[in-house]
Amino acid sequence: MTTLVTNVRRRSRATVMTLAMALSASAAPAEVFRSDDPIRVDRDDLHTPKPQKRKINDYWDFFENTFFLRGDRSDTRALNINTRGEVPDSSWYTNRIGWRPMTRDELVRGPDTGSGPAAGIWTVVSGKSQGISPGFTIADPRGDQYFLKFDPKSNPEMATAAEVISTKFFYALGYNVPENYIVAFHPSNLRVDPGATVENQLGEKAPLTTEQVLELLAGVARMRDGRIRAVASKRIAGANLGPFKFYGMRGDDANDVIPHEHRRELRGYYVFCSWLNHDDSRSINTSDFYVTSGGSGFVKHYLIDFGSTLGSGSVAAQKRRPGNEYLWEARPTFASISTLGMWLRPWVMVTYPDHPGIGRFEADFFQPDRWKPEYPNVSFSRMLPEDAFWAARQVMRFTDDDVRAVVRTGKLSDPEAESYLASCLIKRRDKIGSYWLRQISALDNFRIESGSLFFDNLLVTHGFSQNMIEQAVKLALFDNVSGERMDPRGETVATGGRVPLPSWLLESNDGSIAVLHLSAGPHSVSIFLRKTGGEIDIVGIERH
Amino acid sequence: MKRHPVAIVLPLFVIVSCTLCAGGELTREAELRALREEKSRVLAPDRRNRIESVLLWMQERKIKERLETPGAGFKGFRPKLGGLSTGSGFAFGVQFDRPRTWSDRLDLSFSAAASPRKYQSYDAIFDFPRLLHQRVRLTASMRYRNMPQEDYFGLGPDTSKGDRSDYLYEDTAYELAAGLRPIPHLFLGSRLGWLHTNVGEGTDRRFPSTTSVFDEKTAPGLSQQADFLRGELFAELDYRDFAGNPHRGAYYRLGYAIFDDVTLHRYGFGRLEAEVQQYLSFNHGHRVIALRFSTSLDHPRSGQSVPFYLQRTLGGSNDLRGFREFRFRDQNVMVINLEYRWEAWIGLDMALFADAGKVFRDRSDFDLRNLESDVGIGFRFNVEKGVFWRIDIARSREGTRVFMKFNHVF
Structure with missing residues (x-):
């Protein structure tokens, strides 16, 4: 079971052992699930002295992200997620459409306070x-x-x-804008x-x-x-500290303790950027602000400058390359050279309707897993299927009417252009859902009701699949200290999105944790249920 | 030494976890808070590597902008880099600009440059480019050039590569130019000026001096050099998308110039020049067929001749690329360039090209027979609006030539 920060320990056992031996032998081992899990808020607003303003050189940013491997390269689960795989609210992110439906008014208003x-x-x-x-x-x-x-x-x-x-979209998706x-x-x-x-x-x-x-x-x-x-x-509001990088941590920000490449909201940002064709999703279009309140200050992290999204290239219609190829890619370049130009990049021939108010934006050629920002982004390259699932799930929460309502906030004078833009976003949304929800278990919306565990299959919910596939269920007790599954308690089958909870769990003592492993085909999900105060709650979710 | 983030987080986590665990249950929030408190004791701003530091230093001091912007630089002075003329070698110099003086009307420019081959160039330009809502332009200029290693192979199409000689050419030009842009894309221009010329012994020790190998018959104007009163009228129609890196459109130029020998009355002539460039774009600009036809036809005054040093030449990086610079020379020139260009990468266009052309004395030879030709491949490093570095490799009957230039061919 990997949770917030626990991955740090699991990733480097040798270092842990070395350090552990140097410390007091009487230290008790930490539990996998703590009493306050799953946390909803990561309190990263501890007072920190005002960090130094950071500047980034555009050329170096391109060069280092294109030709160097930055950040921690371990294939690890995101480190800032809670035990249910969700991203807690923090100075980076606020759960909005990800956790609850947003009203049309909320979507349309976005971050606007006036x-x-x-x-x-x-x-x-x-x-x-x-x-x-x-x-x-x-x-x-x-x-x-x-x-x-x-x-x-x-x-x-x-x-x-x-x-x-x-x-409006990025605000609804949870970012500070x-x-x-x-x-x-x-x-x-x-x-x-x-x-x-x-x-x-x-x-x-x-x-x-x-x-x-x-x-x-x-x-x-x-x-x-x-x-x-x-x-x-x-x-x-606040003092502008310059952009944040998509890897590492700010050394003079006490609250910045999770490497950025291992933050789910930065990894999953790839999916959102692909949806909105935000190819300029690099450090230069982010900004940290030092906010103070009552003598205490902390850093808040923003995304800024969306003029180069959808079909816009800010000063002209977006060119054909953005979203389809990095600024530098060796393979297509050498293919073009070696074939004396006979080989054409597939995206060259994509047609775009003539809507000056939109620029170049389309949905037919778009492929969710092939989309590319201007140049490689470390956080994007660390994205795992679970990160993409988290993001795709949110994208799918926008209904067709939600999309149209947000598009209307752009006040395009041409109704045809507005309609085209909305239809493209809807089509791209569906492609994102259809692809990323299939890369991992699509079971979601787990809830305990009337002595049973209920769940949905998002592929069915969103019309990408007809039937709720039967899930094989394995039950076991979970040792919260060792993190091991013990004492298998049988197998059953979940049909119609429901698994009755076993009596031994319902009758167990407070603090007992059971794990239900649901699987069908190549994908599975483990649900951790804990008895607390006589009630069963879902304390952990792990997708595979 | 820059520490890997895990090297910071991991030991902090372990120390904090174990310390807190020793005291009892550890909540997630407490663990994170302790981690942050521990980090707050070792705060340090991020360190940049040297390359990034230098680039930021240049960015903050606007070094690139100072080098590129007229009037910027350091108190108006900027380095001037690049070839002075074909064959001069890489030149270094300084440029001083004062744009938008005299109530935004006048752009002043002074420059001086020299190359290791001792080519020199000095000029002063007084330019009024924004008169009458940018429809009228007036320019007064003075220029001195000293080019000590200009190649000469003799006149006509039948010269031999082995006949290479070199000479020193020196001129001073004073000129007034006026231009009118009556409608977009059309420019009508005129020039009136004084040209003082001088020819001397070439300084390239690899080859004999033209003055010792050729004579007045085989190199008109070699024995004595004249001063000229020069006038020109021309018209340009330019529909190219970007003149520095065209992908579509066309360019047409027609001009007539008179060189009046006012000192010796032996070398006066008129010159008719025409050029057509056409660009056909395919696949949304990713492939281009570029075609250029250019001709220059001189007719000397009765009893006079065109001095060899003012005759048009063929050969070199801008026309017949399979031949060296100045390879062919005569009173009349025509050249055709055809290129198939494609975008290999956003910053690199490539080209397959073929050039064909000839020099000739008689107008009756103005046809497509007996053309010299070459074929080649080119690499053009560019930004959207201009090519800043070109490498062309061309092959002709006289061998293979490689050119590296800081401009586009056309």
Whole structure:
């Protein structure tokens, strides 16, 4: 049985033994299941001094992730999951659609706590004229600050819609994301603060002028009525500490004790990114913030910048390669060279309908296990079938109407484009579910009712399979100290998603743990049931 | 030494677990809290390796931008790297720019460069590129060049590879240029300038000097060099998607120039130039057929001749790639280049190409007979809008040549 942090011990027995011998011989061994298992919240908000701000060089990030093997390479189960294989709430992640149905209003509202910048005159306080997505920061009449990002002239609505839609999805999936609002304004609504500055391409700050703002706005898409559409991204509270890496830990963050490549929400992020075609899912689009409250501070971890998701490439329609091939891959390159270009990459010929507001996005060619981000991501490469199952299960929780409702938050003016986008997301969702739910036992929603263990088969629930397959069930007692299964207590069969609990378990003493091993074909799942206070609860789940 | 994360977590976990267990039951939350408290005693910022540190240093100080941006650099000075002219070898120099001066109208540029083969170039450019809403451009420029190892094989298509000689060519040019962009894609231009020329003994010791092997008959203009008043009118129609790395579209150029020998009255001539480039894109731009036809036709004034050092040449990295630079020379030139290009990788295009062309004296030879030809393969390292490094390998009847250039061929 592997649980939170227990894998650390199991993975390196020699090191454990060496250290254990150096310690007090009277130390009692830890139990597999603790009294507070399964934990729902990982309290990683212990006070830590403010860490140093981190910077990442784009070129090095590409180089080290493409040509070096970073992080811990052991094939280990995620280390931050609880005993039921769930991800506890933490500074990284908050269970939302993963644990309970979300209302349509909740999905549509996403992370938004308000309605965006207040109407009236917006004061431009700083500019960003360089880089792939130029924009500027405004303060609304309330004094709230937002960073405005725009659409390219070639593809009005595309980047702003992608940003907001993906923000809502990632929020529902559990991640910390900024509040992003679609706004429309007339340039005459802007005033440049006398103290506003802009950094030029040489990093030099100079006073920002109205002419510079107008020049920037002259290069972005406009609506038919002359207004400019933008995404207003609300400033995140806290001190920006720069991006986090997808491997290792931040050495000056006391709460960061799980290697990132072994965090389920970062491994499973692959599935979500494949769904939304977030090829730019690399460190540069993450951000750690140091938040303080009552003299105590800790680091909170955010995902940011979704302008390059769905069919958007931020400044133009997404190219054909993203999602299909890494920035550098030797095999297709040498295949192309050696065949003098006669061999074409399959994704070159994928057709996309002409929807400027969407860019290039499709679902027919998409394959959930073949999708690729811009370049290798250590957490993604550590993803195991159980991680993918956890993620796919969440993706499948969005109904067709949920998807359509979230897509509508992108405020695409073309109903055909909006409908196409939603249908693509639905199709990709189903492909994800159909693939990843088959890679491991698809039994889920375990619950104890009326003396029986009930469960669902997600393949049946979502229509990928017709019948609930009969499960062979083996029962045994579980030694919570040694972690061994002992004293086999027989076998039975589970039909129709139900296993009656054996009387010896119902009549056992508090603290007794039984394990039911359900199997059918190549996949199986072990359910650990504990008697506590006279009641039986599910204390652990292990999929195979 | 950077510690592996497991090396930090694992011993902490064991120490903490055992310590707490000695006191009784260990909850999951307590275990994690203890782990974090233990880590809080050994906090240290992440260390970067040297390469990452250097790259970040360059990023923070905008080194790349300073090198690329006119007017940036260090107080406006930037290094100037690259060949001065075909055959000069790699050149080093310095460039000084002051863009957008005089109320954003004027771009100033001064540069000086030299190569190990002692080629030199100095220029000053006063450019007004943004007049009348960027439709009009005016440029005044001065340029001095000293090229001491220019190759000369003689005139006409029947010269021999073994007849190679070299000469020193030196010129100073003063020029005023004006251009108009009446509609998108169309540029109409004119130039008026003064050209002072000089020819001397070549400095490449491997070959005889042109001045000792050839004479005025076989190299017109060798004995005396003239000053020219030069004027030109031209029109360009450019529909290419990216001029530096075209995948679709076309480029057409037609120009007529006059070189008026104002000092010796022996070497005046007119020149008609035409160029057509066509790009046919397939498979969403992953395959391109690129075709170029280029011709230059000189006609000397009555009783005068075209000096050899101003005649167009054929051979080298930009036209007939299976032959060395300046291999063929005469009053008239035509060349056809055909390339099949494909994207091997996002940063690498490859090409299979064939070149064919000839030089000729009489206009009656303006046909497709007796063309010199070559075939080859090319590697073009690029970003979307431009090729920054090209390696072309071409084979002709005179052998195999390899070119490494920092530009596209066309």
